[in-house]
Amino acid sequence: MMTSLFSTFDPTTNMLQINWIIMITPMIILPKWFWIKKSRWNKMMKLMEKKLTMEFKNMTHHKEMMIMSISVFMFIMLMNMMGLFPYIFTATSHLSISMSIALPMWLMMNIYGWTKFTNSMFKHLLPKGTPMMISPMMILIETSGNIIRPVSLSVRLTANMIAGHLLMTLLGNTASMEKTMMILPLQMMLTAFELAISIIQAYVLSTLITLYSSEIP
Structure with a gap:
């Protein structure tokens, strides 16, 4: 019995922590031949990777970041979609998981940019053509915006995952035998919507x- 509505996002059981263990389940579920045999799933993943590479190529010239961004996309998509299955915890609904993805990426880019291209990174703090009177305020705003980037990335992902699962939990708790025929189509539409949200x-x-x-030279 749930003690609160948010206890559905509690990753613990009486035996062990499943918050981190659930993140390796895709590697366990997928058979070894998935990565080498040309199946429909493998072709779909390759096509998705090709489309993402073509799109990210227009955003940045760093090939390493394109590879890492595609890897992050695949990982988060799998975690989000697995959360739609019964008895599987949604890892990305916890801020600690989302922050552990966004913060290292942000730190890596900033450490590399500020150590290798210090002058160019300073240029991004003051947009071109800014009047001298408001230059200090613009620098503070740009610096604050840069600092909160990992927080905004992680909170956006966590909030969207929690919101959809809370709606599904509320509909599941209020459903009775008399309301099943009315609630079931709504739950099916909400599940399809959550699937789209997971990918988006x-x-x-x-x-x-x-x-x-792309801000790094």
């Missing part, structure tokens, strides 16, 4: 990471 949120986060990397 993974795409948004990987796209934003790629755009942030």
